Amino acid sequence: xxxxxxxxxxxxxxxxxxxxxxxxxxxxxxxxxxxxxxxxxxxxxxxxxxxxxxxxxxxxxxxxxxxxxxxxxxxxxxxxxxxxxxxxxxxxxxxxxxxxxxxxxxxxxxxxxxxxxxxxxxxxxxxxxxxxxxxxxxxxxxxxxxxxxxxxxxxxxxxxxxxxxxxxxxxxxxxxxxxxxxxxxxxxxxxxxxxxxxxxxxxxxxxxxxxxxxxxxxxxxxxxxxxxxxxxxxxxxxxxxxxxxxxxxxxxxxxxxxxxxxxxxx
Amino acid sequence: xxxxxxxxxxxxxxxxxxxxxxxxxxxxxxxxxxxxxxxxxxxxxxxxxxxxxxxxxxxxxxxxxxxxxxxxxxxxxxxxxxxxxxxxxxxxxxxxxxxxxxxxxxxxxxxxxxxxxxxxxxxxxxxxxxxxxxxxxxxxxxxxxxxxxxxxxxxxxxxxxxxxxxxxxxxxxxxxxxxxxxxxxxxxxxxxxxxxxxxxxxxxxxxxxxxxxxxxxxxxxxxxxxxxxxxxxxxxxxxxxxxxxxxxxxxxxxxxxxxxxxxxxxxxxxxxxxxxxxxxxxxxxxxxxxxxxxxxxxxxxxxxxxxxxxxxxxxxxxxxxxxxxxxxxxxxxxxxxxxxxxxxxxxxxxxxxxxxxxxxxxxxxxxxxxxxxxxxxxxxxxxxxxxxxxxxxxxxxxxxxxxxxxxxxxxxxxxxxxxxxxxxxxxxxxxxxxxxxxxxxxxxxxxxxxxxxxxxxxxxxxxxxxxxxxxxxxxxxxxxxxxxxxxxxxxxxxxxxxxxxxxxxxxxxxxxxxxxxxxxxxxxxxxxxxx
Numbered sequence: 001x002x003x004x005x006x007x008x009x010x011x012x013x014x015x016x017x018x019x020x021x022x023x024x025x026x027x028x029x030x031x032x033x034x035x036x037x038x039x040x041x042x043x044x045x046x047x048x049x050x051x052x053x054x055x056x057x058x059x060x061x062x063x064x065x066x067x068x069x070x071x072x073x074x075x076x077x078x079x080x081x082x083x084x085x086x087x088x089x090x091x092x093x094x095x096x097x098x099x100x101x102x103x104x105x106x107x108x109x110x111x112x113x114x115x116x117x118x119x120x121x122x123x124x125x126x127x128x129x130x131x132x133x134x135x136x137x138x139x140x141x142x143x144x145x146x147x148x149x150x151x152x153x154x155x156x157x158x159x160x161x162x163x164x165x166x167x168x169x170x171x172x173x174x175x176x177x178x179x180x181x182x183x184x185x186x187x188x189x190x191x192x193x194x195x196x197x198x199x200x201x202x203x204x205x206x207x208x209x210x211x212x213x214x215x216x217x218x219x220x221x222x223x224x225x226x227x228x229x230x231x232x233x234x235x236x237x238x239x240x241x242x243x244x245x246x247x248x249x250x251x252x253x254x255x256x257x258x259x260x261x262x263x264x265x266x
Numbered sequence: 267x268x269x270x271x272x273x274x275x276x277x278x279x280x281x282x283x284x285x286x287x288x289x290x291x292x293x294x295x296x297x298x299x300x301x302x303x304x305x306x307x308x309x310x311x312x313x314x315x316x317x318x319x320x321x322x323x324x325x326x327x328x329x330x331x332x333x334x335x336x337x338x339x340x341x342x343x344x345x346x347x348x349x350x351x352x353x354x355x356x357x358x359x360x361x362x363x364x365x366x367x368x369x370x371x372x373x374x375x376x377x378x379x380x381x382x383x384x385x386x387x388x389x390x391x392x393x394x395x396x397x398x399x400x401x402x403x404x405x406x407x408x409x410x411x412x413x414x415x416x417x418x419x420x421x422x423x424x425x426x427x428x429x430x431x432x433x434x435x436x437x438x439x440x441x442x443x444x445x446x447x448x449x450x451x452x453x454x455x456x457x458x459x460x461x462x463x464x465x466x467x468x469x470x471x472x473x474x475x476x477x478x479x480x481x482x483x484x485x486x487x488x489x490x491x492x493x494x495x496x497x498x499x500x501x502x503x504x505x506x507x508x509x510x511x512x513x514x515x516x517x518x519x520x521x522x523x524x525x526x527x528x529x530x531x532x533x534x535x536x537x538x539x540x541x542x543x544x545x546x547x548x549x550x551x552x553x554x555x556x557x558x559x560x561x562x563x564x565x566x567x568x569x570x571x572x573x574x575x576x577x578x579x580x581x582x583x584x585x586x587x588x589x590x591x592x593x594x595x596x597x598x599x600x601x602x603x604x605x606x607x608x609x610x611x612x613x614x615x616x617x618x619x620x621x622x623x624x625x626x627x628x629x630x631x632x633x634x635x636x637x638x639x640x641x642x643x644x645x646x647x648x649x650x651x652x653x654x655x656x657x658x659x660x661x662x663x664x665x666x667x668x669x670x671x672x673x674x675x676x677x678x679x680x681x682x683x684x685x686x687x688x689x690x691x692x693x694x695x696x697x698x699x700x701x702x703x704x705x706x707x708x709x710x711x712x713x714x715x716x717x718x719x720x721x722x723x724x725x726x727x728x729x730x731x732x733x734x735x736x737x738x739x740x741x742x743x744x745x746x747x748x749x750x751x752x753x754x755x756x757x758x759x760x761x762x763x764x765x766x767x768x769x770x771x772x773x774x775x776x777x778x779x780x781x782x783x784x785x786x787x788x789x790x791x792x793x794x795x796x797x
Contacts (some may be wrong), residue, residue: 058430079435086433092426096448105444107432155434 008158008191009071009078010036011057016066018052025216026052027068032210032219036071039185039192041202043248044212045256050195051089051163053217055195058086058161068160070159078159085110089164093136099123099147100132103154110155122150125180141142141168146177153184160185160192166201175233178204186229199248200236203227208226209248213255220258221251302675315498323495324503329461330484331503337468338481339507341397346465350458352405353412361420361446368544371417372551373558378410379728379773382468383735383747384766386475387754391572400472400480407468412457419453420446427624455519462515465509469505471736489740574763582760596749596765600772603734603745606662611730615723617670618677619715626685626701626711635682665737672733673726677719684718685711716791727776731769 011034018027019102024218026049034040042050055061059075070078073097078084084105093102103119126146128139136144145168153161166174180203185192196202202209203225211221227241235241298317305316315323324331356374361365382403389399406592423445431441481500486497556576563573574582582592625631658664688711696706738747746769753762 041303048676055429058429058433060432076435079433084433086429088426088429090424090426092424094427094445094448103616106430106434109431109444207755 007071008032008037008189009083011071011159011191011193012069013053013057014067014069016053016056016068017064018049018056018061019064026029027056028216028218030217030219034190034191034193035208037189038207039182039194039205041194041196041206041209043196043199043202043209044210044217045214045252046117046197048212048215049217050212053212054086054161054163054193054195057159058084060086077233083157084159084161085152085155086161086164087149087152087163089167091136091141091144093144093147093151095136098133098135099128099139099150101145102136103151106151106155110157112155114154114156119154122154123147125153125184126150127176142170142173143200145169146173148240149177149181153181156188158191160190162192162194164195165195166196166198172225174201179233181205183230199245199252200241203244203248204231204236211248211251211255214259216254220255223251267390279782315495317502319495320498320502323499327496327499331499334479334481334484335507336399337479338400338466338473341400341472341480342404342466342469344397344470345401345406346408346461347406348401349408349465350412350461353409353416353457354454356409356413357416357420360417362440367417368547369550369554371414372547373554374410374413374778376551376555376770376774377406379731379770379777380406381735381747381750381766381769381773382406382471382732383739384750384754384762384769386472387751388572388762388766389472390475392566392568393477397477399475400469400477400482403472404465404468407464407471408461411460411464412454415453415457416450419450422453423449432531446718451521452523455515455523459512459515459519466507466511474740486740512717512719536715557581572759574759578760578768579764582764586760592761592764595754595761596746596768599744599746599749599765603738603747606665606745607669607730610666610734611673611726613666614673614730615719615726618674618679618703618722619719621680622678622681622685622715623707623712625682627707665734665742668737669730669734673722673730676720676726676729680714680718680722684715687718688714716787717784720780720787724777724780724784727780728773731773731776 013030013032013034015029015031016027017025017029017247019025030053042051042053052061057070057075058205059079068075075084092098094105097105100123102235103122107114120129120132123129126149128143128146128150131139131143131147136147139147145165149162149165152162166177169177184190194205196204206225207224209221209223210219211223212218213220223244225244227235227238227244236245237254278682282534301314302316302318305314308314327346352760356370385406386399386403389402393399393402425447427445428441431445469480470482470485473480474486477483481504485500487493488500560575560577562568563570563575566573570578583588583589583596586592625635658667688706693706696710701709734745734748735750738745739751742748746765750762750765750769753759753765
């Protein structure tokens, strides 16, 4: 490999809260620590503030209260060292650059170097072999998201933030990516935060699942996923995984019920 | 028509489709045949030369024409570069300091609304002999049409692209280099494409004001000598240059860009005064305009005999013993002009929209007419204004027709593009109810056309004023255009500067008013345009 991996940092959020200018409260004060080298999934209903939380960690959104420390420093310092990468919900590929061009731009912005073969490996890994020189407009939605994932991995970040990275990816590819991607971030020891709707995906990919309430986001449950790694494709069907999935569902429903009491109870 | 910028770009896809078909060729042949026939029928009237006569003239006098063309092209190119560099610089300032954007666009609009008919003679006195006024007018004709699309383009990238740059710890410079500049390129090309023929037109109008050489000089000479073949020969060459410039930049854009330049329907950024900030910006624009005007006279040490400052104009219009007479003269001239301008403007807009609507119902004809209309839009109609007036008479019909033609092509092209932009999914819903073409037209296509229609209407305000004043100056001898030309030749500079101020202010006001109507309509039919 042509360059060093940034050491995985611990991410500590202290009394972190966000209220938007219009008065919308997105995140209630939250205390949360993302352990170094671990994969943590944030699960919650649509619009609950998961992405806002992720954007605050990424330094893209200023918290209204509280603070974030990444490896003991504020997010801005991590950004300056190009120590983190985000794979956005919207792939955000620049349309005038090919898949390879987009990955190269990220390397340039992060002031990192990677050889052509390393970029090719990443492109292969996300299943885009043969599309390296293709521009985003000619790719499907799922392919664009995979290109964005490759771009996020290319800079070898210590902290990887994934916001619904598989939203537009077809089921089969999704399964394959769920197999392949953890191998990379495990091998590199990356601290990974994954925002997702999918409970089974969260359980399959993460070491820990944080269940959030509907907006404003509050922590409903913090569930350790003690399934052995590597997790094969059928890991989600094991008894232990099923139990975890059921538990996450139950906590999600509890959170929903607390904020939206059923009609009969009103 | 180059200056009648609707701000709408050339649809490359449409041009590509058109390039392969025989439609445009047929259209041109049809046009030539009609022109030839009319020319032959009107031989005795000394107003129209047939294409065959024009061709003969051009072959006979090609050396004269080539020399004049070289001079005008040189001036136009210099003005094109200066105007566009100024536009890029102004856009850069607006980007670095967003608070300044409304003031920059406001001042830009005021300067763009200066009547070339009057600024030409003033610049002639300022620069003396030489190419100064021609270059200055060419630059003035282009900077605004580049500035507006560029401002839109520099903000045209989605937020997530900037998030990407920030997520790697990079700042505004990286965002500018990697995102904004690239995202703005198509918009820049849209502006340049409209600017290229406009620069040529500006240089020609500059040459009307007493240059020694150039196409404009020959045009004035030909009109005065009633040399019909030469006049039409010059108009033909000017038209060919304008179309070639438009098509040339379009071809360059196709080589450089991945996709068609966008259709720009940016809502006017000029203060409409609804909020306090709007009023403050408007006041600031007026103050800066007055300050810049007085400052320029002082800085260049201009002779007070011809260089009148804001105070002089105020004196002439309000304080001086003959102020009432001055106001009455200008008022009468403005009224005379308005009688032609307003019906011509409205007729041109409506005719453009009506033909576009008619053509969309007959798609086969639309594909033939579209490339032709796009090309014709770049014809420097102002240079042919005297001919149209000669053709249709100096009365109301000729002048109103001229203004209408000036407004017609941009309106037609914009509306046709707008009609074609009807959202496919909505059309599919109407299809699923087996709605007929008329229902789809009224319910989907016309509402989808409105943003384009109003963008054209807004940009057509200064363009129609230009057409009218040039026609009044060179042909009809009435109205404000004639008054300004007469004042310049009689060295009545109080009258000239007062007229310039009023015409510019009224043009800008017209632009802002149409913009205000546009915003109201867009708020209902295209709220995304106002975001």
